[in-house]
Amino acid sequence: MKSIPKISETEWEVMKVLWTASPLAAGEIIARLTAQDEAWHPKTAKTLLSRLVKKKALGFEKDGRAYLYHPLVKEADCVKAASDSFLDRVFGGSLTPMLAHFVERKKMSSEQIRELKRLLDRKE
Amino acid sequence: MKSIPKISETEWEVMKVLWTASPLAAGEIIARLTAQDEAWHPKTAKTLLSRLVKKKALGFEKDGRAYLYHPLVKEADCVKAASDSFLDRVFGGSLTPMLAHFVERKKMSSEQIRELKRLLDRKE
DNA sequence: ATGAATCGATTACGCCCGTAATCGAATGAG
DNA sequence: CTCATTCGATTACGGGCGTAATCGATTCAT
Numbered sequence: 001m002k003s004i005p006k007i008s009e010t011e012w013e014v015m016k017v018l019w020t021a022s023p024l025a026a027g028e029i030i031a032r033l034t035a036q037d038e039a040w041h042p043k044t045a046k047t048l049l050s051r052l053v054k055k056k057a058l059g060f061e062k063d064g065r066a067y068l069y070h071p072l073v074k075e076a077d078c079v080k081a082a083s084d085s086f087l088d089r090v091f092g093g094s095l096t097p098m099l100a101h102f103v104e105r106k107k108m109s110s111e112q113i114r115e116l117k118r119l120l121d122r123k124e
Numbered sequence: 125m126k127s128i129p130k131i132s133e134t135e136w137e138v139m140k141v142l143w144t145a146s147p148l149a150a151g152e153i154i155a156r157l158t159a160q161d162e163a164w165h166p167k168t169a170k171t172l173l174s175r176l177v178k179k180k181a182l183g184f185e186k187d188g189r190a191y192l193y194h195p196l197v198k199e200a201d202c203v204k205a206a207s208d209s210f211l212d213r214v215f216g217g218s219l220t221p222m223l224a225h226f227v228e229r230k231k232m233s234s235e236q237i238r239e240l241k242r243l244l245d246r247k248e
Numbered sequence: 249a250t251g252a253a254t255c256g257a258t259t260a261c262g263c264c265c266g267t268a269a270t271c272g273a274a275t276g277a278g
Numbered sequence: 279c280t281c282a283t284t285c286g287a288t289t290a291c292g293g294g295c296g297t298a299a300t301c302g303a304t305t306c307a308t
Contacts, residue, residue, distance in 0.1 A: 008295060012213060026255080043298050046256075051295090065255055065304060079214055083225060086210045089136060090203055095226060096236045101207060102223060103243045112220045113244050119227045120237050120244075132265060150285080167268050170286075175265090189274060189285055 004073055004081045005055040012078075013037075014048050015057065019075040023061065023068035128197055128205045129179040136202075137161075138172050139181065143199040147185065147192035 007015060017032045018024060024032075026049060033040040049069060052058040060067040091098040108116075131139060141156045142148060148156075150173060157164040173193060176182040184191040215222040232240075 006294090009213065010296065016216075041298065044296070047296085047298070050257075067256075079225065080229075082210070082214045083222075086206070086214075087226075089133065090206045090210075092140075095230050095232065096239060098207075099223060099226060099240055100243055101203065102211075102219060103240065103247065105204075106219050108219065108247060110248055113248055115220060116223055116227065117241060117244055119224055120241055123227065123232060124234055124237055130264090134266065165268070168266070171266085171268075174287075191286075 002073075002077065004077055005057045007052075007055075007057055007073075007078060010044075011048050011052055011057070014045065014052060015071065015073075015075070015078070018058065018069060018071050022070040024070075025063065025066045025068055027066075029069065126197075126201065128201055129181045131176075131179075131181055131197075131202060134168075135172050135176055135181070138169065138176060139195065139197075139199070139202070142182065142193060142195050146194040148194075149187065149190045149192055151190075153193065 013033060013036075014029065017029050020032075026046060029049070030040065030042050030045045033045055049058065049067075053060060053069075057071070057073050058069050059072045060069045062068075087093055087095065087098055091101070137157065137160075138153065141153050150170060153173070154164065154166050154169045157169055173182065173191075177184060177193075181195070181197050182193050183196045184193045186192075211217055211219065211222055215225070227240075
């Protein structure tokens with residue numbers, strides 16, 4: 001039973017970069033973060049990298065003086081953990097009301113609707 | 125545009141009690157919390173009530189020496205805020221992959237499946 | 249080779265959170 | 279009346295988080 005370390009809001013942004021491509025050096029990670037959101041300060045990103053290493057969400061190998069970081073936890077596992085936690089917390093663990101919440105108030109293209117129905121059909 | 129105060133994990137439990145029934149005195153709130161989960165310490169619950177008042181998630185009226193607490197934010201608004209935040213954070217705001225995630229890996233009764241399909245039909 | 253730039257490590261700091269204990273006022277029991 | 283109980287308010291405290299600056303070591307440019 002692997003226990004997923006708790007990954008905070010901003011840390012999650014960093015993880016997403018490394019789930020998309022890894023291993024990467026800090027500089028490259030920061031480049032990709034600022035590409036999406038101007039407001040990223042390099043020092044802040046470095047701090048988050050250190051914290052993620054400390055909590056064993058990231059590992060690294062040395063490449064000369066620099067580090068190449070890579071995920072130690074799988075995105076799918078983190079998504080599952082976050083999803084289950086959300087479902088419990090906000091909807092008391094009840095799946096259908098949660099799904100209904102989104103279906104009822106989010107716009108969906110008919111394409112998306114068909115897609116989802118197909119998934120439901122396959123479940124029965 | 126009402127800005128929903130940020131409600132933490134344990135604070136959410138307290139809010140749920142008051143969304144279910146209000147106004148309630150602290151003692152009654154604590155009784156309902158411990159009814160669901162033995163581990164609630166009264167002092168802790170009091171602290172949370174104070175914090176929720178301070179952040180304007182709860183209001184109260186005095187009933188003699190005691191307070192009767194009631195929500196100042198609607199459950200629906202908090203659920204919406206938490207849901208949107210979850211969707212953005214974990215699924216980058218993409219609805220269908222999020223719905224697919226749950227539909228694909230949670231058990232659903234055929235009743236639940238039909239229910240959800242019905243909602244989808246009504247959307248088209 | 250010497251100063252500037254860069255790297256990760258360490259330190260900083262204020263706020264939130266979970267978890268309570270303490271305090272002063274008021275009330276209830278006897 | 280007086281003491282114990284109970285109320286909300288205040289204080290506590292260690293850890294996480296967002297945000298970053300500083301430090302010591304190394305490397306790069308000139």
